[in-house]
Amino acid sequence: MEKESNFAEWYIEAIDxxxxxxxxxxxxxMNVWMPYxxxxxxxxxxxxxxxxxxxxxxxxxxxxxVPEDQFQKExxxxxxxxxxxxxxxxxxxxxxxxxxxxxxxxxxxxxxxYSLWIRAHTDLPLRLYxxxxxxxxxxxxxxxxxxxxxxxxxxxSHTAHExxxxxxxxxxEDLEIWEHLARKYxxxxxxxxxxxxxxxxxxxxxxxxxxxxxxxxxxxxxASIHQYRDNFARVYxxxxxxxxxxxxxxxxxxxxxxxxxxxxxxxxxxxDRGLILPPEIAPIQVVVIPILxxxxxxxxxxxxxxxxxxxxxxxxxxxxxxxxxxxxxxxEWERKGVPLRVELGLDEIEGDHVTLVRRDGxxxxxxxxxxxxxxxxxxxxxxxxxxxxxAERELREGIHTIDAYGDAPPKGIIRAGWCGKESxxxxxxxxxxxxxxxxxxxxxxxxxxxxxxxxxTDTVAYAANSY
Amino acid sequence: MEKESNFAEWYIEAIDxxxxxxxxxxxxxMNVWMPYxxxxxxxxxxxxxxxxxxxxxxxxxxxxxVPEDQFQKExxxxxxxxxxxxxxxxxxxxxxxxxxxxxxxxxxxxxxxYSLWIRAHTDLPLRLYxxxxxxxxxxxxxxxxxxxxxxxxxxxSHTAHExxxxxxxxxxEDLEIWEHLARKYxxxxxxxxxxxxxxxxxxxxxxxxxxxxxxxxxxxxxASIHQYRDNFARVYxxxxxxxxxxxxxxxxxxxxxxxxxxxxxxxxxxxDRGLILPPEIAPIQVVVIPILxxxxxxxxxxxxxxxxxxxxxxxxxxxxxxxxxxxxxxxEWERKGVPLRVELGLDEIEGDHVTLVRRDGxxxxxxxxxxxxxxxxxxxxxxxxxxxxxAERELREGIHTIDAYGDAPPKGIIRAGWCGKESxxxxxxxxxxxxxxxxxxxxxxxxxxxxxxxxxTDTVAYAANSY
Numbered sequence: 001m002e003k004e005s006n007f008a009e010w011y012i013e014a015i016d017x018x019x020x021x022x023x024x025x026x027x028x029x030m031n032v033w034m035p036y037x038x039x040x041x042x043x044x045x046x047x048x049x050x051x052x053x054x055x056x057x058x059x060x061x062x063x064x065x066v067p068e069d070q071f072q073k074e075x076x077x078x079x080x081x082x083x084x085x086x087x088x089x090x091x092x093x094x095x096x097x098x099x100x101x102x103x104x105x106x107x108x109x110x111x112x113x114y115s116l117w118i119r120a121h122t123d124l125p126l127r128l129y130x131x132x133x134x135x136x137x138x139x140x141x142x143x144x145x146x147x148x149x150x151x152x153x154x155x156x157s158h159t160a161h162e163x164x165x166x167x168x169x170x171x172x173e174d175l176e177i178w179e180h181l182a183r184k185y186x187x188x189x190x191x192x193x194x195x196x197x198x199x200x201x202x203x204x205x206x207x208x209x210x211x212x213x214x215x216x217x218x219x220x221x222x223a224s225i226h227q228y229r230d231n232f233a234r235v236y237x238x239x240x241x242x243x244x245x246x247x248x249x250x251x252x253x254x255x256x257x258x259x260x261x262x263x264x265x266x267x268x269x270x271x272d273r274g275l276i277l278p279p280e281i282a283p284i285q286v287v288v289i290p291i292l293x294x295x296x297x298x299x300x301x302x303x304x305x306x307x308x309x310x311x312x313x314x315x316x317x318x319x320x321x322x323x324x325x326x327x328x329x330x331x332e333w334e335r336k337g338v339p340l341r342v343e344l345g346l347d348e349i350e351g352d353h354v355t356l357v358r359r360d361g362x363x364x365x366x367x368x369x370x371x372x373x374x375x376x377x378x379x380x381x382x383x384x385x386x387x388x389x390x391a392e393r394e395l396r397e398g399i400h401t402i403d404a405y406g407d408a409p410p411k412g413i414i415r416a417g418w419c420g421k422e423s424x425x426x427x428x429x430x431x432x433x434x435x436x437x438x439x440x441x442x443x444x445x446x447x448x449x450x451x452x453x454x455x456x457t458d459t460v461a462y463a464a465n466s467y
Numbered sequence: 468m469e470k471e472s473n474f475a476e477w478y479i480e481a482i483d484x485x486x487x488x489x490x491x492x493x494x495x496x497m498n499v500w501m502p503y504x505x506x507x508x509x510x511x512x513x514x515x516x517x518x519x520x521x522x523x524x525x526x527x528x529x530x531x532x533v534p535e536d537q538f539q540k541e542x543x544x545x546x547x548x549x550x551x552x553x554x555x556x557x558x559x560x561x562x563x564x565x566x567x568x569x570x571x572x573x574x575x576x577x578x579x580x581y582s583l584w585i586r587a588h589t590d591l592p593l594r595l596y597x598x599x600x601x602x603x604x605x606x607x608x609x610x611x612x613x614x615x616x617x618x619x620x621x622x623x624s625h626t627a628h629e630x631x632x633x634x635x636x637x638x639x640e641d642l643e644i645w646e647h648l649a650r651k652y653x654x655x656x657x658x659x660x661x662x663x664x665x666x667x668x669x670x671x672x673x674x675x676x677x678x679x680x681x682x683x684x685x686x687x688x689x690a691s692i693h694q695y696r697d698n699f700a701r702v703y704x705x706x707x708x709x710x711x712x713x714x715x716x717x718x719x720x721x722x723x724x725x726x727x728x729x730x731x732x733x734x735x736x737x738x739d740r741g742l743i744l745p746p747e748i749a750p751i752q753v754v755v756i757p758i759l760x761x762x763x764x765x766x767x768x769x770x771x772x773x774x775x776x777x778x779x780x781x782x783x784x785x786x787x788x789x790x791x792x793x794x795x796x797x798x799e800w801e802r803k804g805v806p807l808r809v810e811l812g813l814d815e816i817e818g819d820h821v822t823l824v825r826r827d828g829x830x831x832x833x834x835x836x837x838x839x840x841x842x843x844x845x846x847x848x849x850x851x852x853x854x855x856x857x858a859e860r861e862l863r864e865g866i867h868t869i870d871a872y873g874d875a876p877p878k879g880i881i882r883a884g885w886c887g888k889e890s891x892x893x894x895x896x897x898x899x900x901x902x903x904x905x906x907x908x909x910x911x912x913x914x915x916x917x918x919x920x921x922x923x924t925d926t927v928a929y930a931a932n933s934y
Contacts, residue, residue, distance in 0.1 A: 022580060022583075024580065024583060025529070025530055025576075025579075025580065026534050026536075026537060026579060027530060027532055027533075027534055027567065030530035030532060031530070032527060032528070032529050032530065032580055033527055033528035033529075034527060035525040035526055035527060035595075038526050038527060038528055039526075058502040059502055059505050059506075060499060060500055060501060060502060060505060061499070061500040061505055061619060062492070062499050062500075063492055063494060063497035063498070063499070063617050063619075064531065064569075064600060064602075064617060065494055065497060065553075065602075065617065066494075067493050067494055069493075070493060082559065083559040083560065084558075084559055085558075085559065086532075086555045086557070086558055086567070087555065087556065087557040087558075088553045088554065088555050088556075088569070089554065089555075089556045089557065090553070090554040090556065091551075091552075091553055091554075091604035091606075092549065092550040092551055092552065092604050092606070093550065100494065100553070102531075102555070109492075112492075112493060113489060113491065113492065113499055116489075116491060128502075133531060133600075135531075135532075137558035137559050139558075139559070150530050150531060150532065152528060152530075
């Protein structure tokens with residue numbers, strides 16, 4: 001399977017061969033999480049939970065079903081999602097009095113409770129999150145982890161604040177959280193303030209967190225953050241008594257991250273041999289493979305077992321003692337993206353060393369038996385950093401700054417001046433044949449002209465094809 | 468709130484006041500899990516995961532929605548559940564080609580995949596589990612954790628074996644697993660083989676794991692185990708090539724545990740002051756409360772902080788430094804069921820001791836400051852054991868062996884001879900005004916007469932009102 005020449009097929013094959021999900025479930029766009037995939041996703045989610053604990057968010061879990069009347073309250077919200085929700089109309093043989101829908105996201109489910117929980121400024125900020133399934137009736141072609149009908153592990157945090165500035169501060173913290181996650185996931189990304197025509201239904205503005213998949217030259221939104229101002233608070237009556245005793249609407253934000261993160265791991269780090277997992281999220285960080293030789297089987301197995309035992313309290317390991325050719329084992333663990341392989345046979349025992357092979361390389365290195373445990377940890381750290389850096393370089397090299405349409409390369413991200421007018425933005429989308437990712441959230445030093453109208457501007461915009 | 472005199476109201480109030488779930492969600496029978504409740508449920512589920520790891524089961528996660536045609540395959544299954552499922556009929560504005568239902572349990576979702584995964588006897592036993600939401604359209608009155616419309620954390624393991632004996636062995640292991648869990652949850656229970664008229668739809672037989680709630684004198688099924696024989700395998704075509712090269716149907720079992728476990732914790736261990744949580748599942752095992760005195764506030768706070776720091780790596784603690792009267796704090800942590808309270812004020816500092824109060828008692832005991840950390844761990848172990856024993860005693864004392872209908876007390880579990888005939892069993896249910904829990908799975912030494920027909924029998928049956 002060749003990643004560069006046929007990315008779409010490669011992507012699916014890489015997932016299938018790694019045993020992350022089984023796509024043969026009889027509803028398209030809904031997948032079965034296999035043990036290896038579930039462990040992987042749990043590690044990914046674990047870092048989100050760590051960040052939430054660090055920043056003082058608390059975890060809750062809301063019901064999956066939302067009554068239609070709650071959902072209807074936010075008209076903009078419906079415009080965005082109404083065509084894409086699954087409707088529960090019957091219980092048993094009886095039509096329901098109030099139809100229920102499977103939440104596509106949880107604003108409508110949560111905010112009627114927020115209006116009960118929030119009474120006074122002392123209840124704020126309220127910062128809650130959940131990691132739970134959401135559902136979207138996708139009519140477009142589905143793609144595993146990227147566009148699905150059940151997002152099995154949707155992270156969403158929902159915060160409420162005394163005022164706009166409090167919500168703005170939250171968004172800056174959310175982006176800092178991503179910077180931490182990005183190191184764990186080895187997924188550097190751009191923070192783009194989406195153009196108004198592409199913001200989330202009901203939001204004051206939306207920030208997209210865009211990673212970059214070099215092979216097809218496309219952006220992939222892996223997270224999104226929304227400043228709601230008091231838009232939802234007005235609809236769901238989320239009010240509080242402020243310090244002066246006056247009733248005010250709360251200002252709210254949300255932060256969403258889905259299993260797209262896992263899609264990005266596959267798409268960005270994988271190679272023709274399959275997945276390459278960053279050690280921080282790898283369910284198995286090190287696989288130990290005994291290379292059995294005639295007459296020394298017992299001795300080699302005992303040695304491999306002893307070695308695995310020595311490292312197992314520091315790293316996540318697997319000892320593969322199955323009756324198979326070593327080559328077939330190598331191939332299988334490579335497909336699963338295990339970052340580091342240890343080979344241990346007669347040569348190694350006699351030479352008092354072990355052989356280490358990084359998944360993100362091919363070089364075999366002999367490391368003295370005594371040093372190996374420490375060296376393994378250092379190598380995992382190194383792999384983690386190298387994967388991050390490689391993705392960062394690909395992202396940087398994928399961005400092309402242009403000042404004329406003719407200079408746009410066939411793929412990659414375009415960076416160009418934009419006067420800010422919607423008409424110019426839409427024209428740029430059209431002529432570049434790319435969607436507008438938006439303008440950098442933290443700004444960028446720029447002096448140039450709008451790619452479309454030629455007016456002088458100090459604003460730069462990014463555009464790309466996106467997943 | 469009085470547990471003995473008005474159990475039903477007490478139960479709901481105890482849950483509300485502990486902050487486990489918020490019941491004000493606008494769909495009846497669906498609750499919002501609050502941070503404290505979610506931590507509690509996670510600890511409960513954690514022990515299930517430990518047991519699964521110990522016994523070599525692997526975790527998976529299936530989609531929530533099941534296509535109607537998969538569900539229809541098992542006619543008995545539908546008879547049992549058809550009236551109680553939520554139907555998804557529309558995606559956006561369009562009726563779906565194939566209606567989907569929210570799984571009430573996962574047989575129909577899983578077994579079409581099992582038929583792909585299982586090819587040969589080398590693939591067996593296959594032992595998978597998930598902890599995920601299931602949905603039941605309940606028309607009867609709902610009761611938090613006990614009868615709900617969304618079971619947010621439904622544990623279900625599904626195993627497949629080469630033959631009936633393999634499946635039987637699994638069921639024995641399942642019951643051993645419960646014995647382990649029962650110690651962690653402090654929930655002793657009876658293993659009753661349900662009468663045929665009360666077995667799970669599609670099962671060859673069902674074993675109910677029945678705990679006992681002494682206050683109302685009722686049984687509560689907290690887990691159930693089903694021997695399917697090859698009933699489902701025939702419907703979902705779960706076959707394998709056996710050792711002789713012949714195609715055989717697999718034999719299957721399931722094991723289900725829901726958040727009823729949490730309902731049982733509340734109902735069995737709680738008292739008039741609220742919850743009493745067994746230390747193993749308590750999100751907060753020890754609360755440290757500084758008793759502030761004028762002029763010594765800083766010193767007391769520093770001391771309380773130091774003490775909490777000393778024990779925090781061994782037990783789950785909370786230091787309550789809020790500006791509130793100590794009495795109000797005591798009351799709040801009692802409602803939440805925190806097993807042990809540490810009071811630390813000027814008296815304690817000067818006496819070089821701390822004051823400890825067990826939630827399941829009232830006695831205040833002074834313990835020397837130096838010994839306290841060790842003593843606290845021993846006391847938590849003691850509380851855990853005492854709660855188990857208390858529940859065990861209540862269960863034992865709740866069972867009344869009778870040989871005439873007239874001897875049946877108004878509440879509690881009835882134990883009586885049964886000839887095994889359905890007609891007699893149904894008559895007993897009727898005259899005892901109790902449901903048949905069934906016969907003890909591991910048998911019991913018994914010699915007597917059928918309560919109904921008077922025939923000699925060595926089989927004993929249990930009957931009770933149940934939640």
